[in-house]
Amino acid sequence: NAGVTQTPKFQVLKTGQSMTLQCAQDMNHNSMYWYRQDPGMGLRLIYYSASEGTTDKGEVPNGYNVSRLNKREFSLRLESAAPSQTSVYFCAATGRTEDNEQFFGPGTRLTVL
C-alpha cells in the first residue's frame, strides 16, 4: 500500500521546455490536489480535482495544466517552463473522511534554468 506516489523525484529543465509530473494514489480517494512549496510561502494550491472527471483552479494556476486521467491518477503539465516555476511540487489526495486528512506524496523538486 504505497499511498500517494510521484514521479520524477528530481528534474532540471531549461526555460521553455515542457514536462509532466505524474501522481498516483492507491487509497481510492475521490479528491486530488497539486501544490507548490516555496521557502517562506508554505503550500500553495495550483489545481485540484474534487472527483474523477472534474478539475478546478487553485490559488496559482497560471502556467500549468492538469489531467485527471482516472480515479487513481492526476498529472500536472508545464507547457513552457519558466524559472519562476522552480519549486517543490506535492500531490495530495483526500477521501472526505471526518478529519478531512490530506495524504501527500514525497514531492518533486523541479529546477528551471
Place this chain on the structure above:
Amino acid sequence: TQLLEQSPQFLSIQEGENLTVYCNSSSVFSSLQWYRQEPGEGPVLLVTVVTGGEVKKLKRLTFQFGDARKDSSLHITAAQPGDTGLYLCAGGGDYKLSFGAGTTVTVRA
C-alpha cells in the same frame, strides 16, 4: 497575502524546553489542521480541530482551537530532537485547504 499567519517563522530550542507555535487568521474556519513535514518528505497530518475552544492532546503535543475558530496554537512540552521539523497549519472548506507559511522548529540535543 497569507490567509493563515504563523508565528514565529523559526524556533530553535534546547532539548527538554517547551515551545508554542501560533496560527492566526481574520477568517473563520470550520476546521483547522496541523501537519508536520520533515526534510525531503510530504506533510503528515498531526491533528484536526473542529470545535471552537477545543483542546486535543497527542502525547507531548497540545493543540488548541480558538473560541472564534480563527486561530490555533500548538504547544510541545519537553521537546525532543525528534520533534524537529516544519509545522504547518491549514484551514478550509469542503475541498480546499489554505496553508500557513509554516514554523521551522529545531530541537538541539
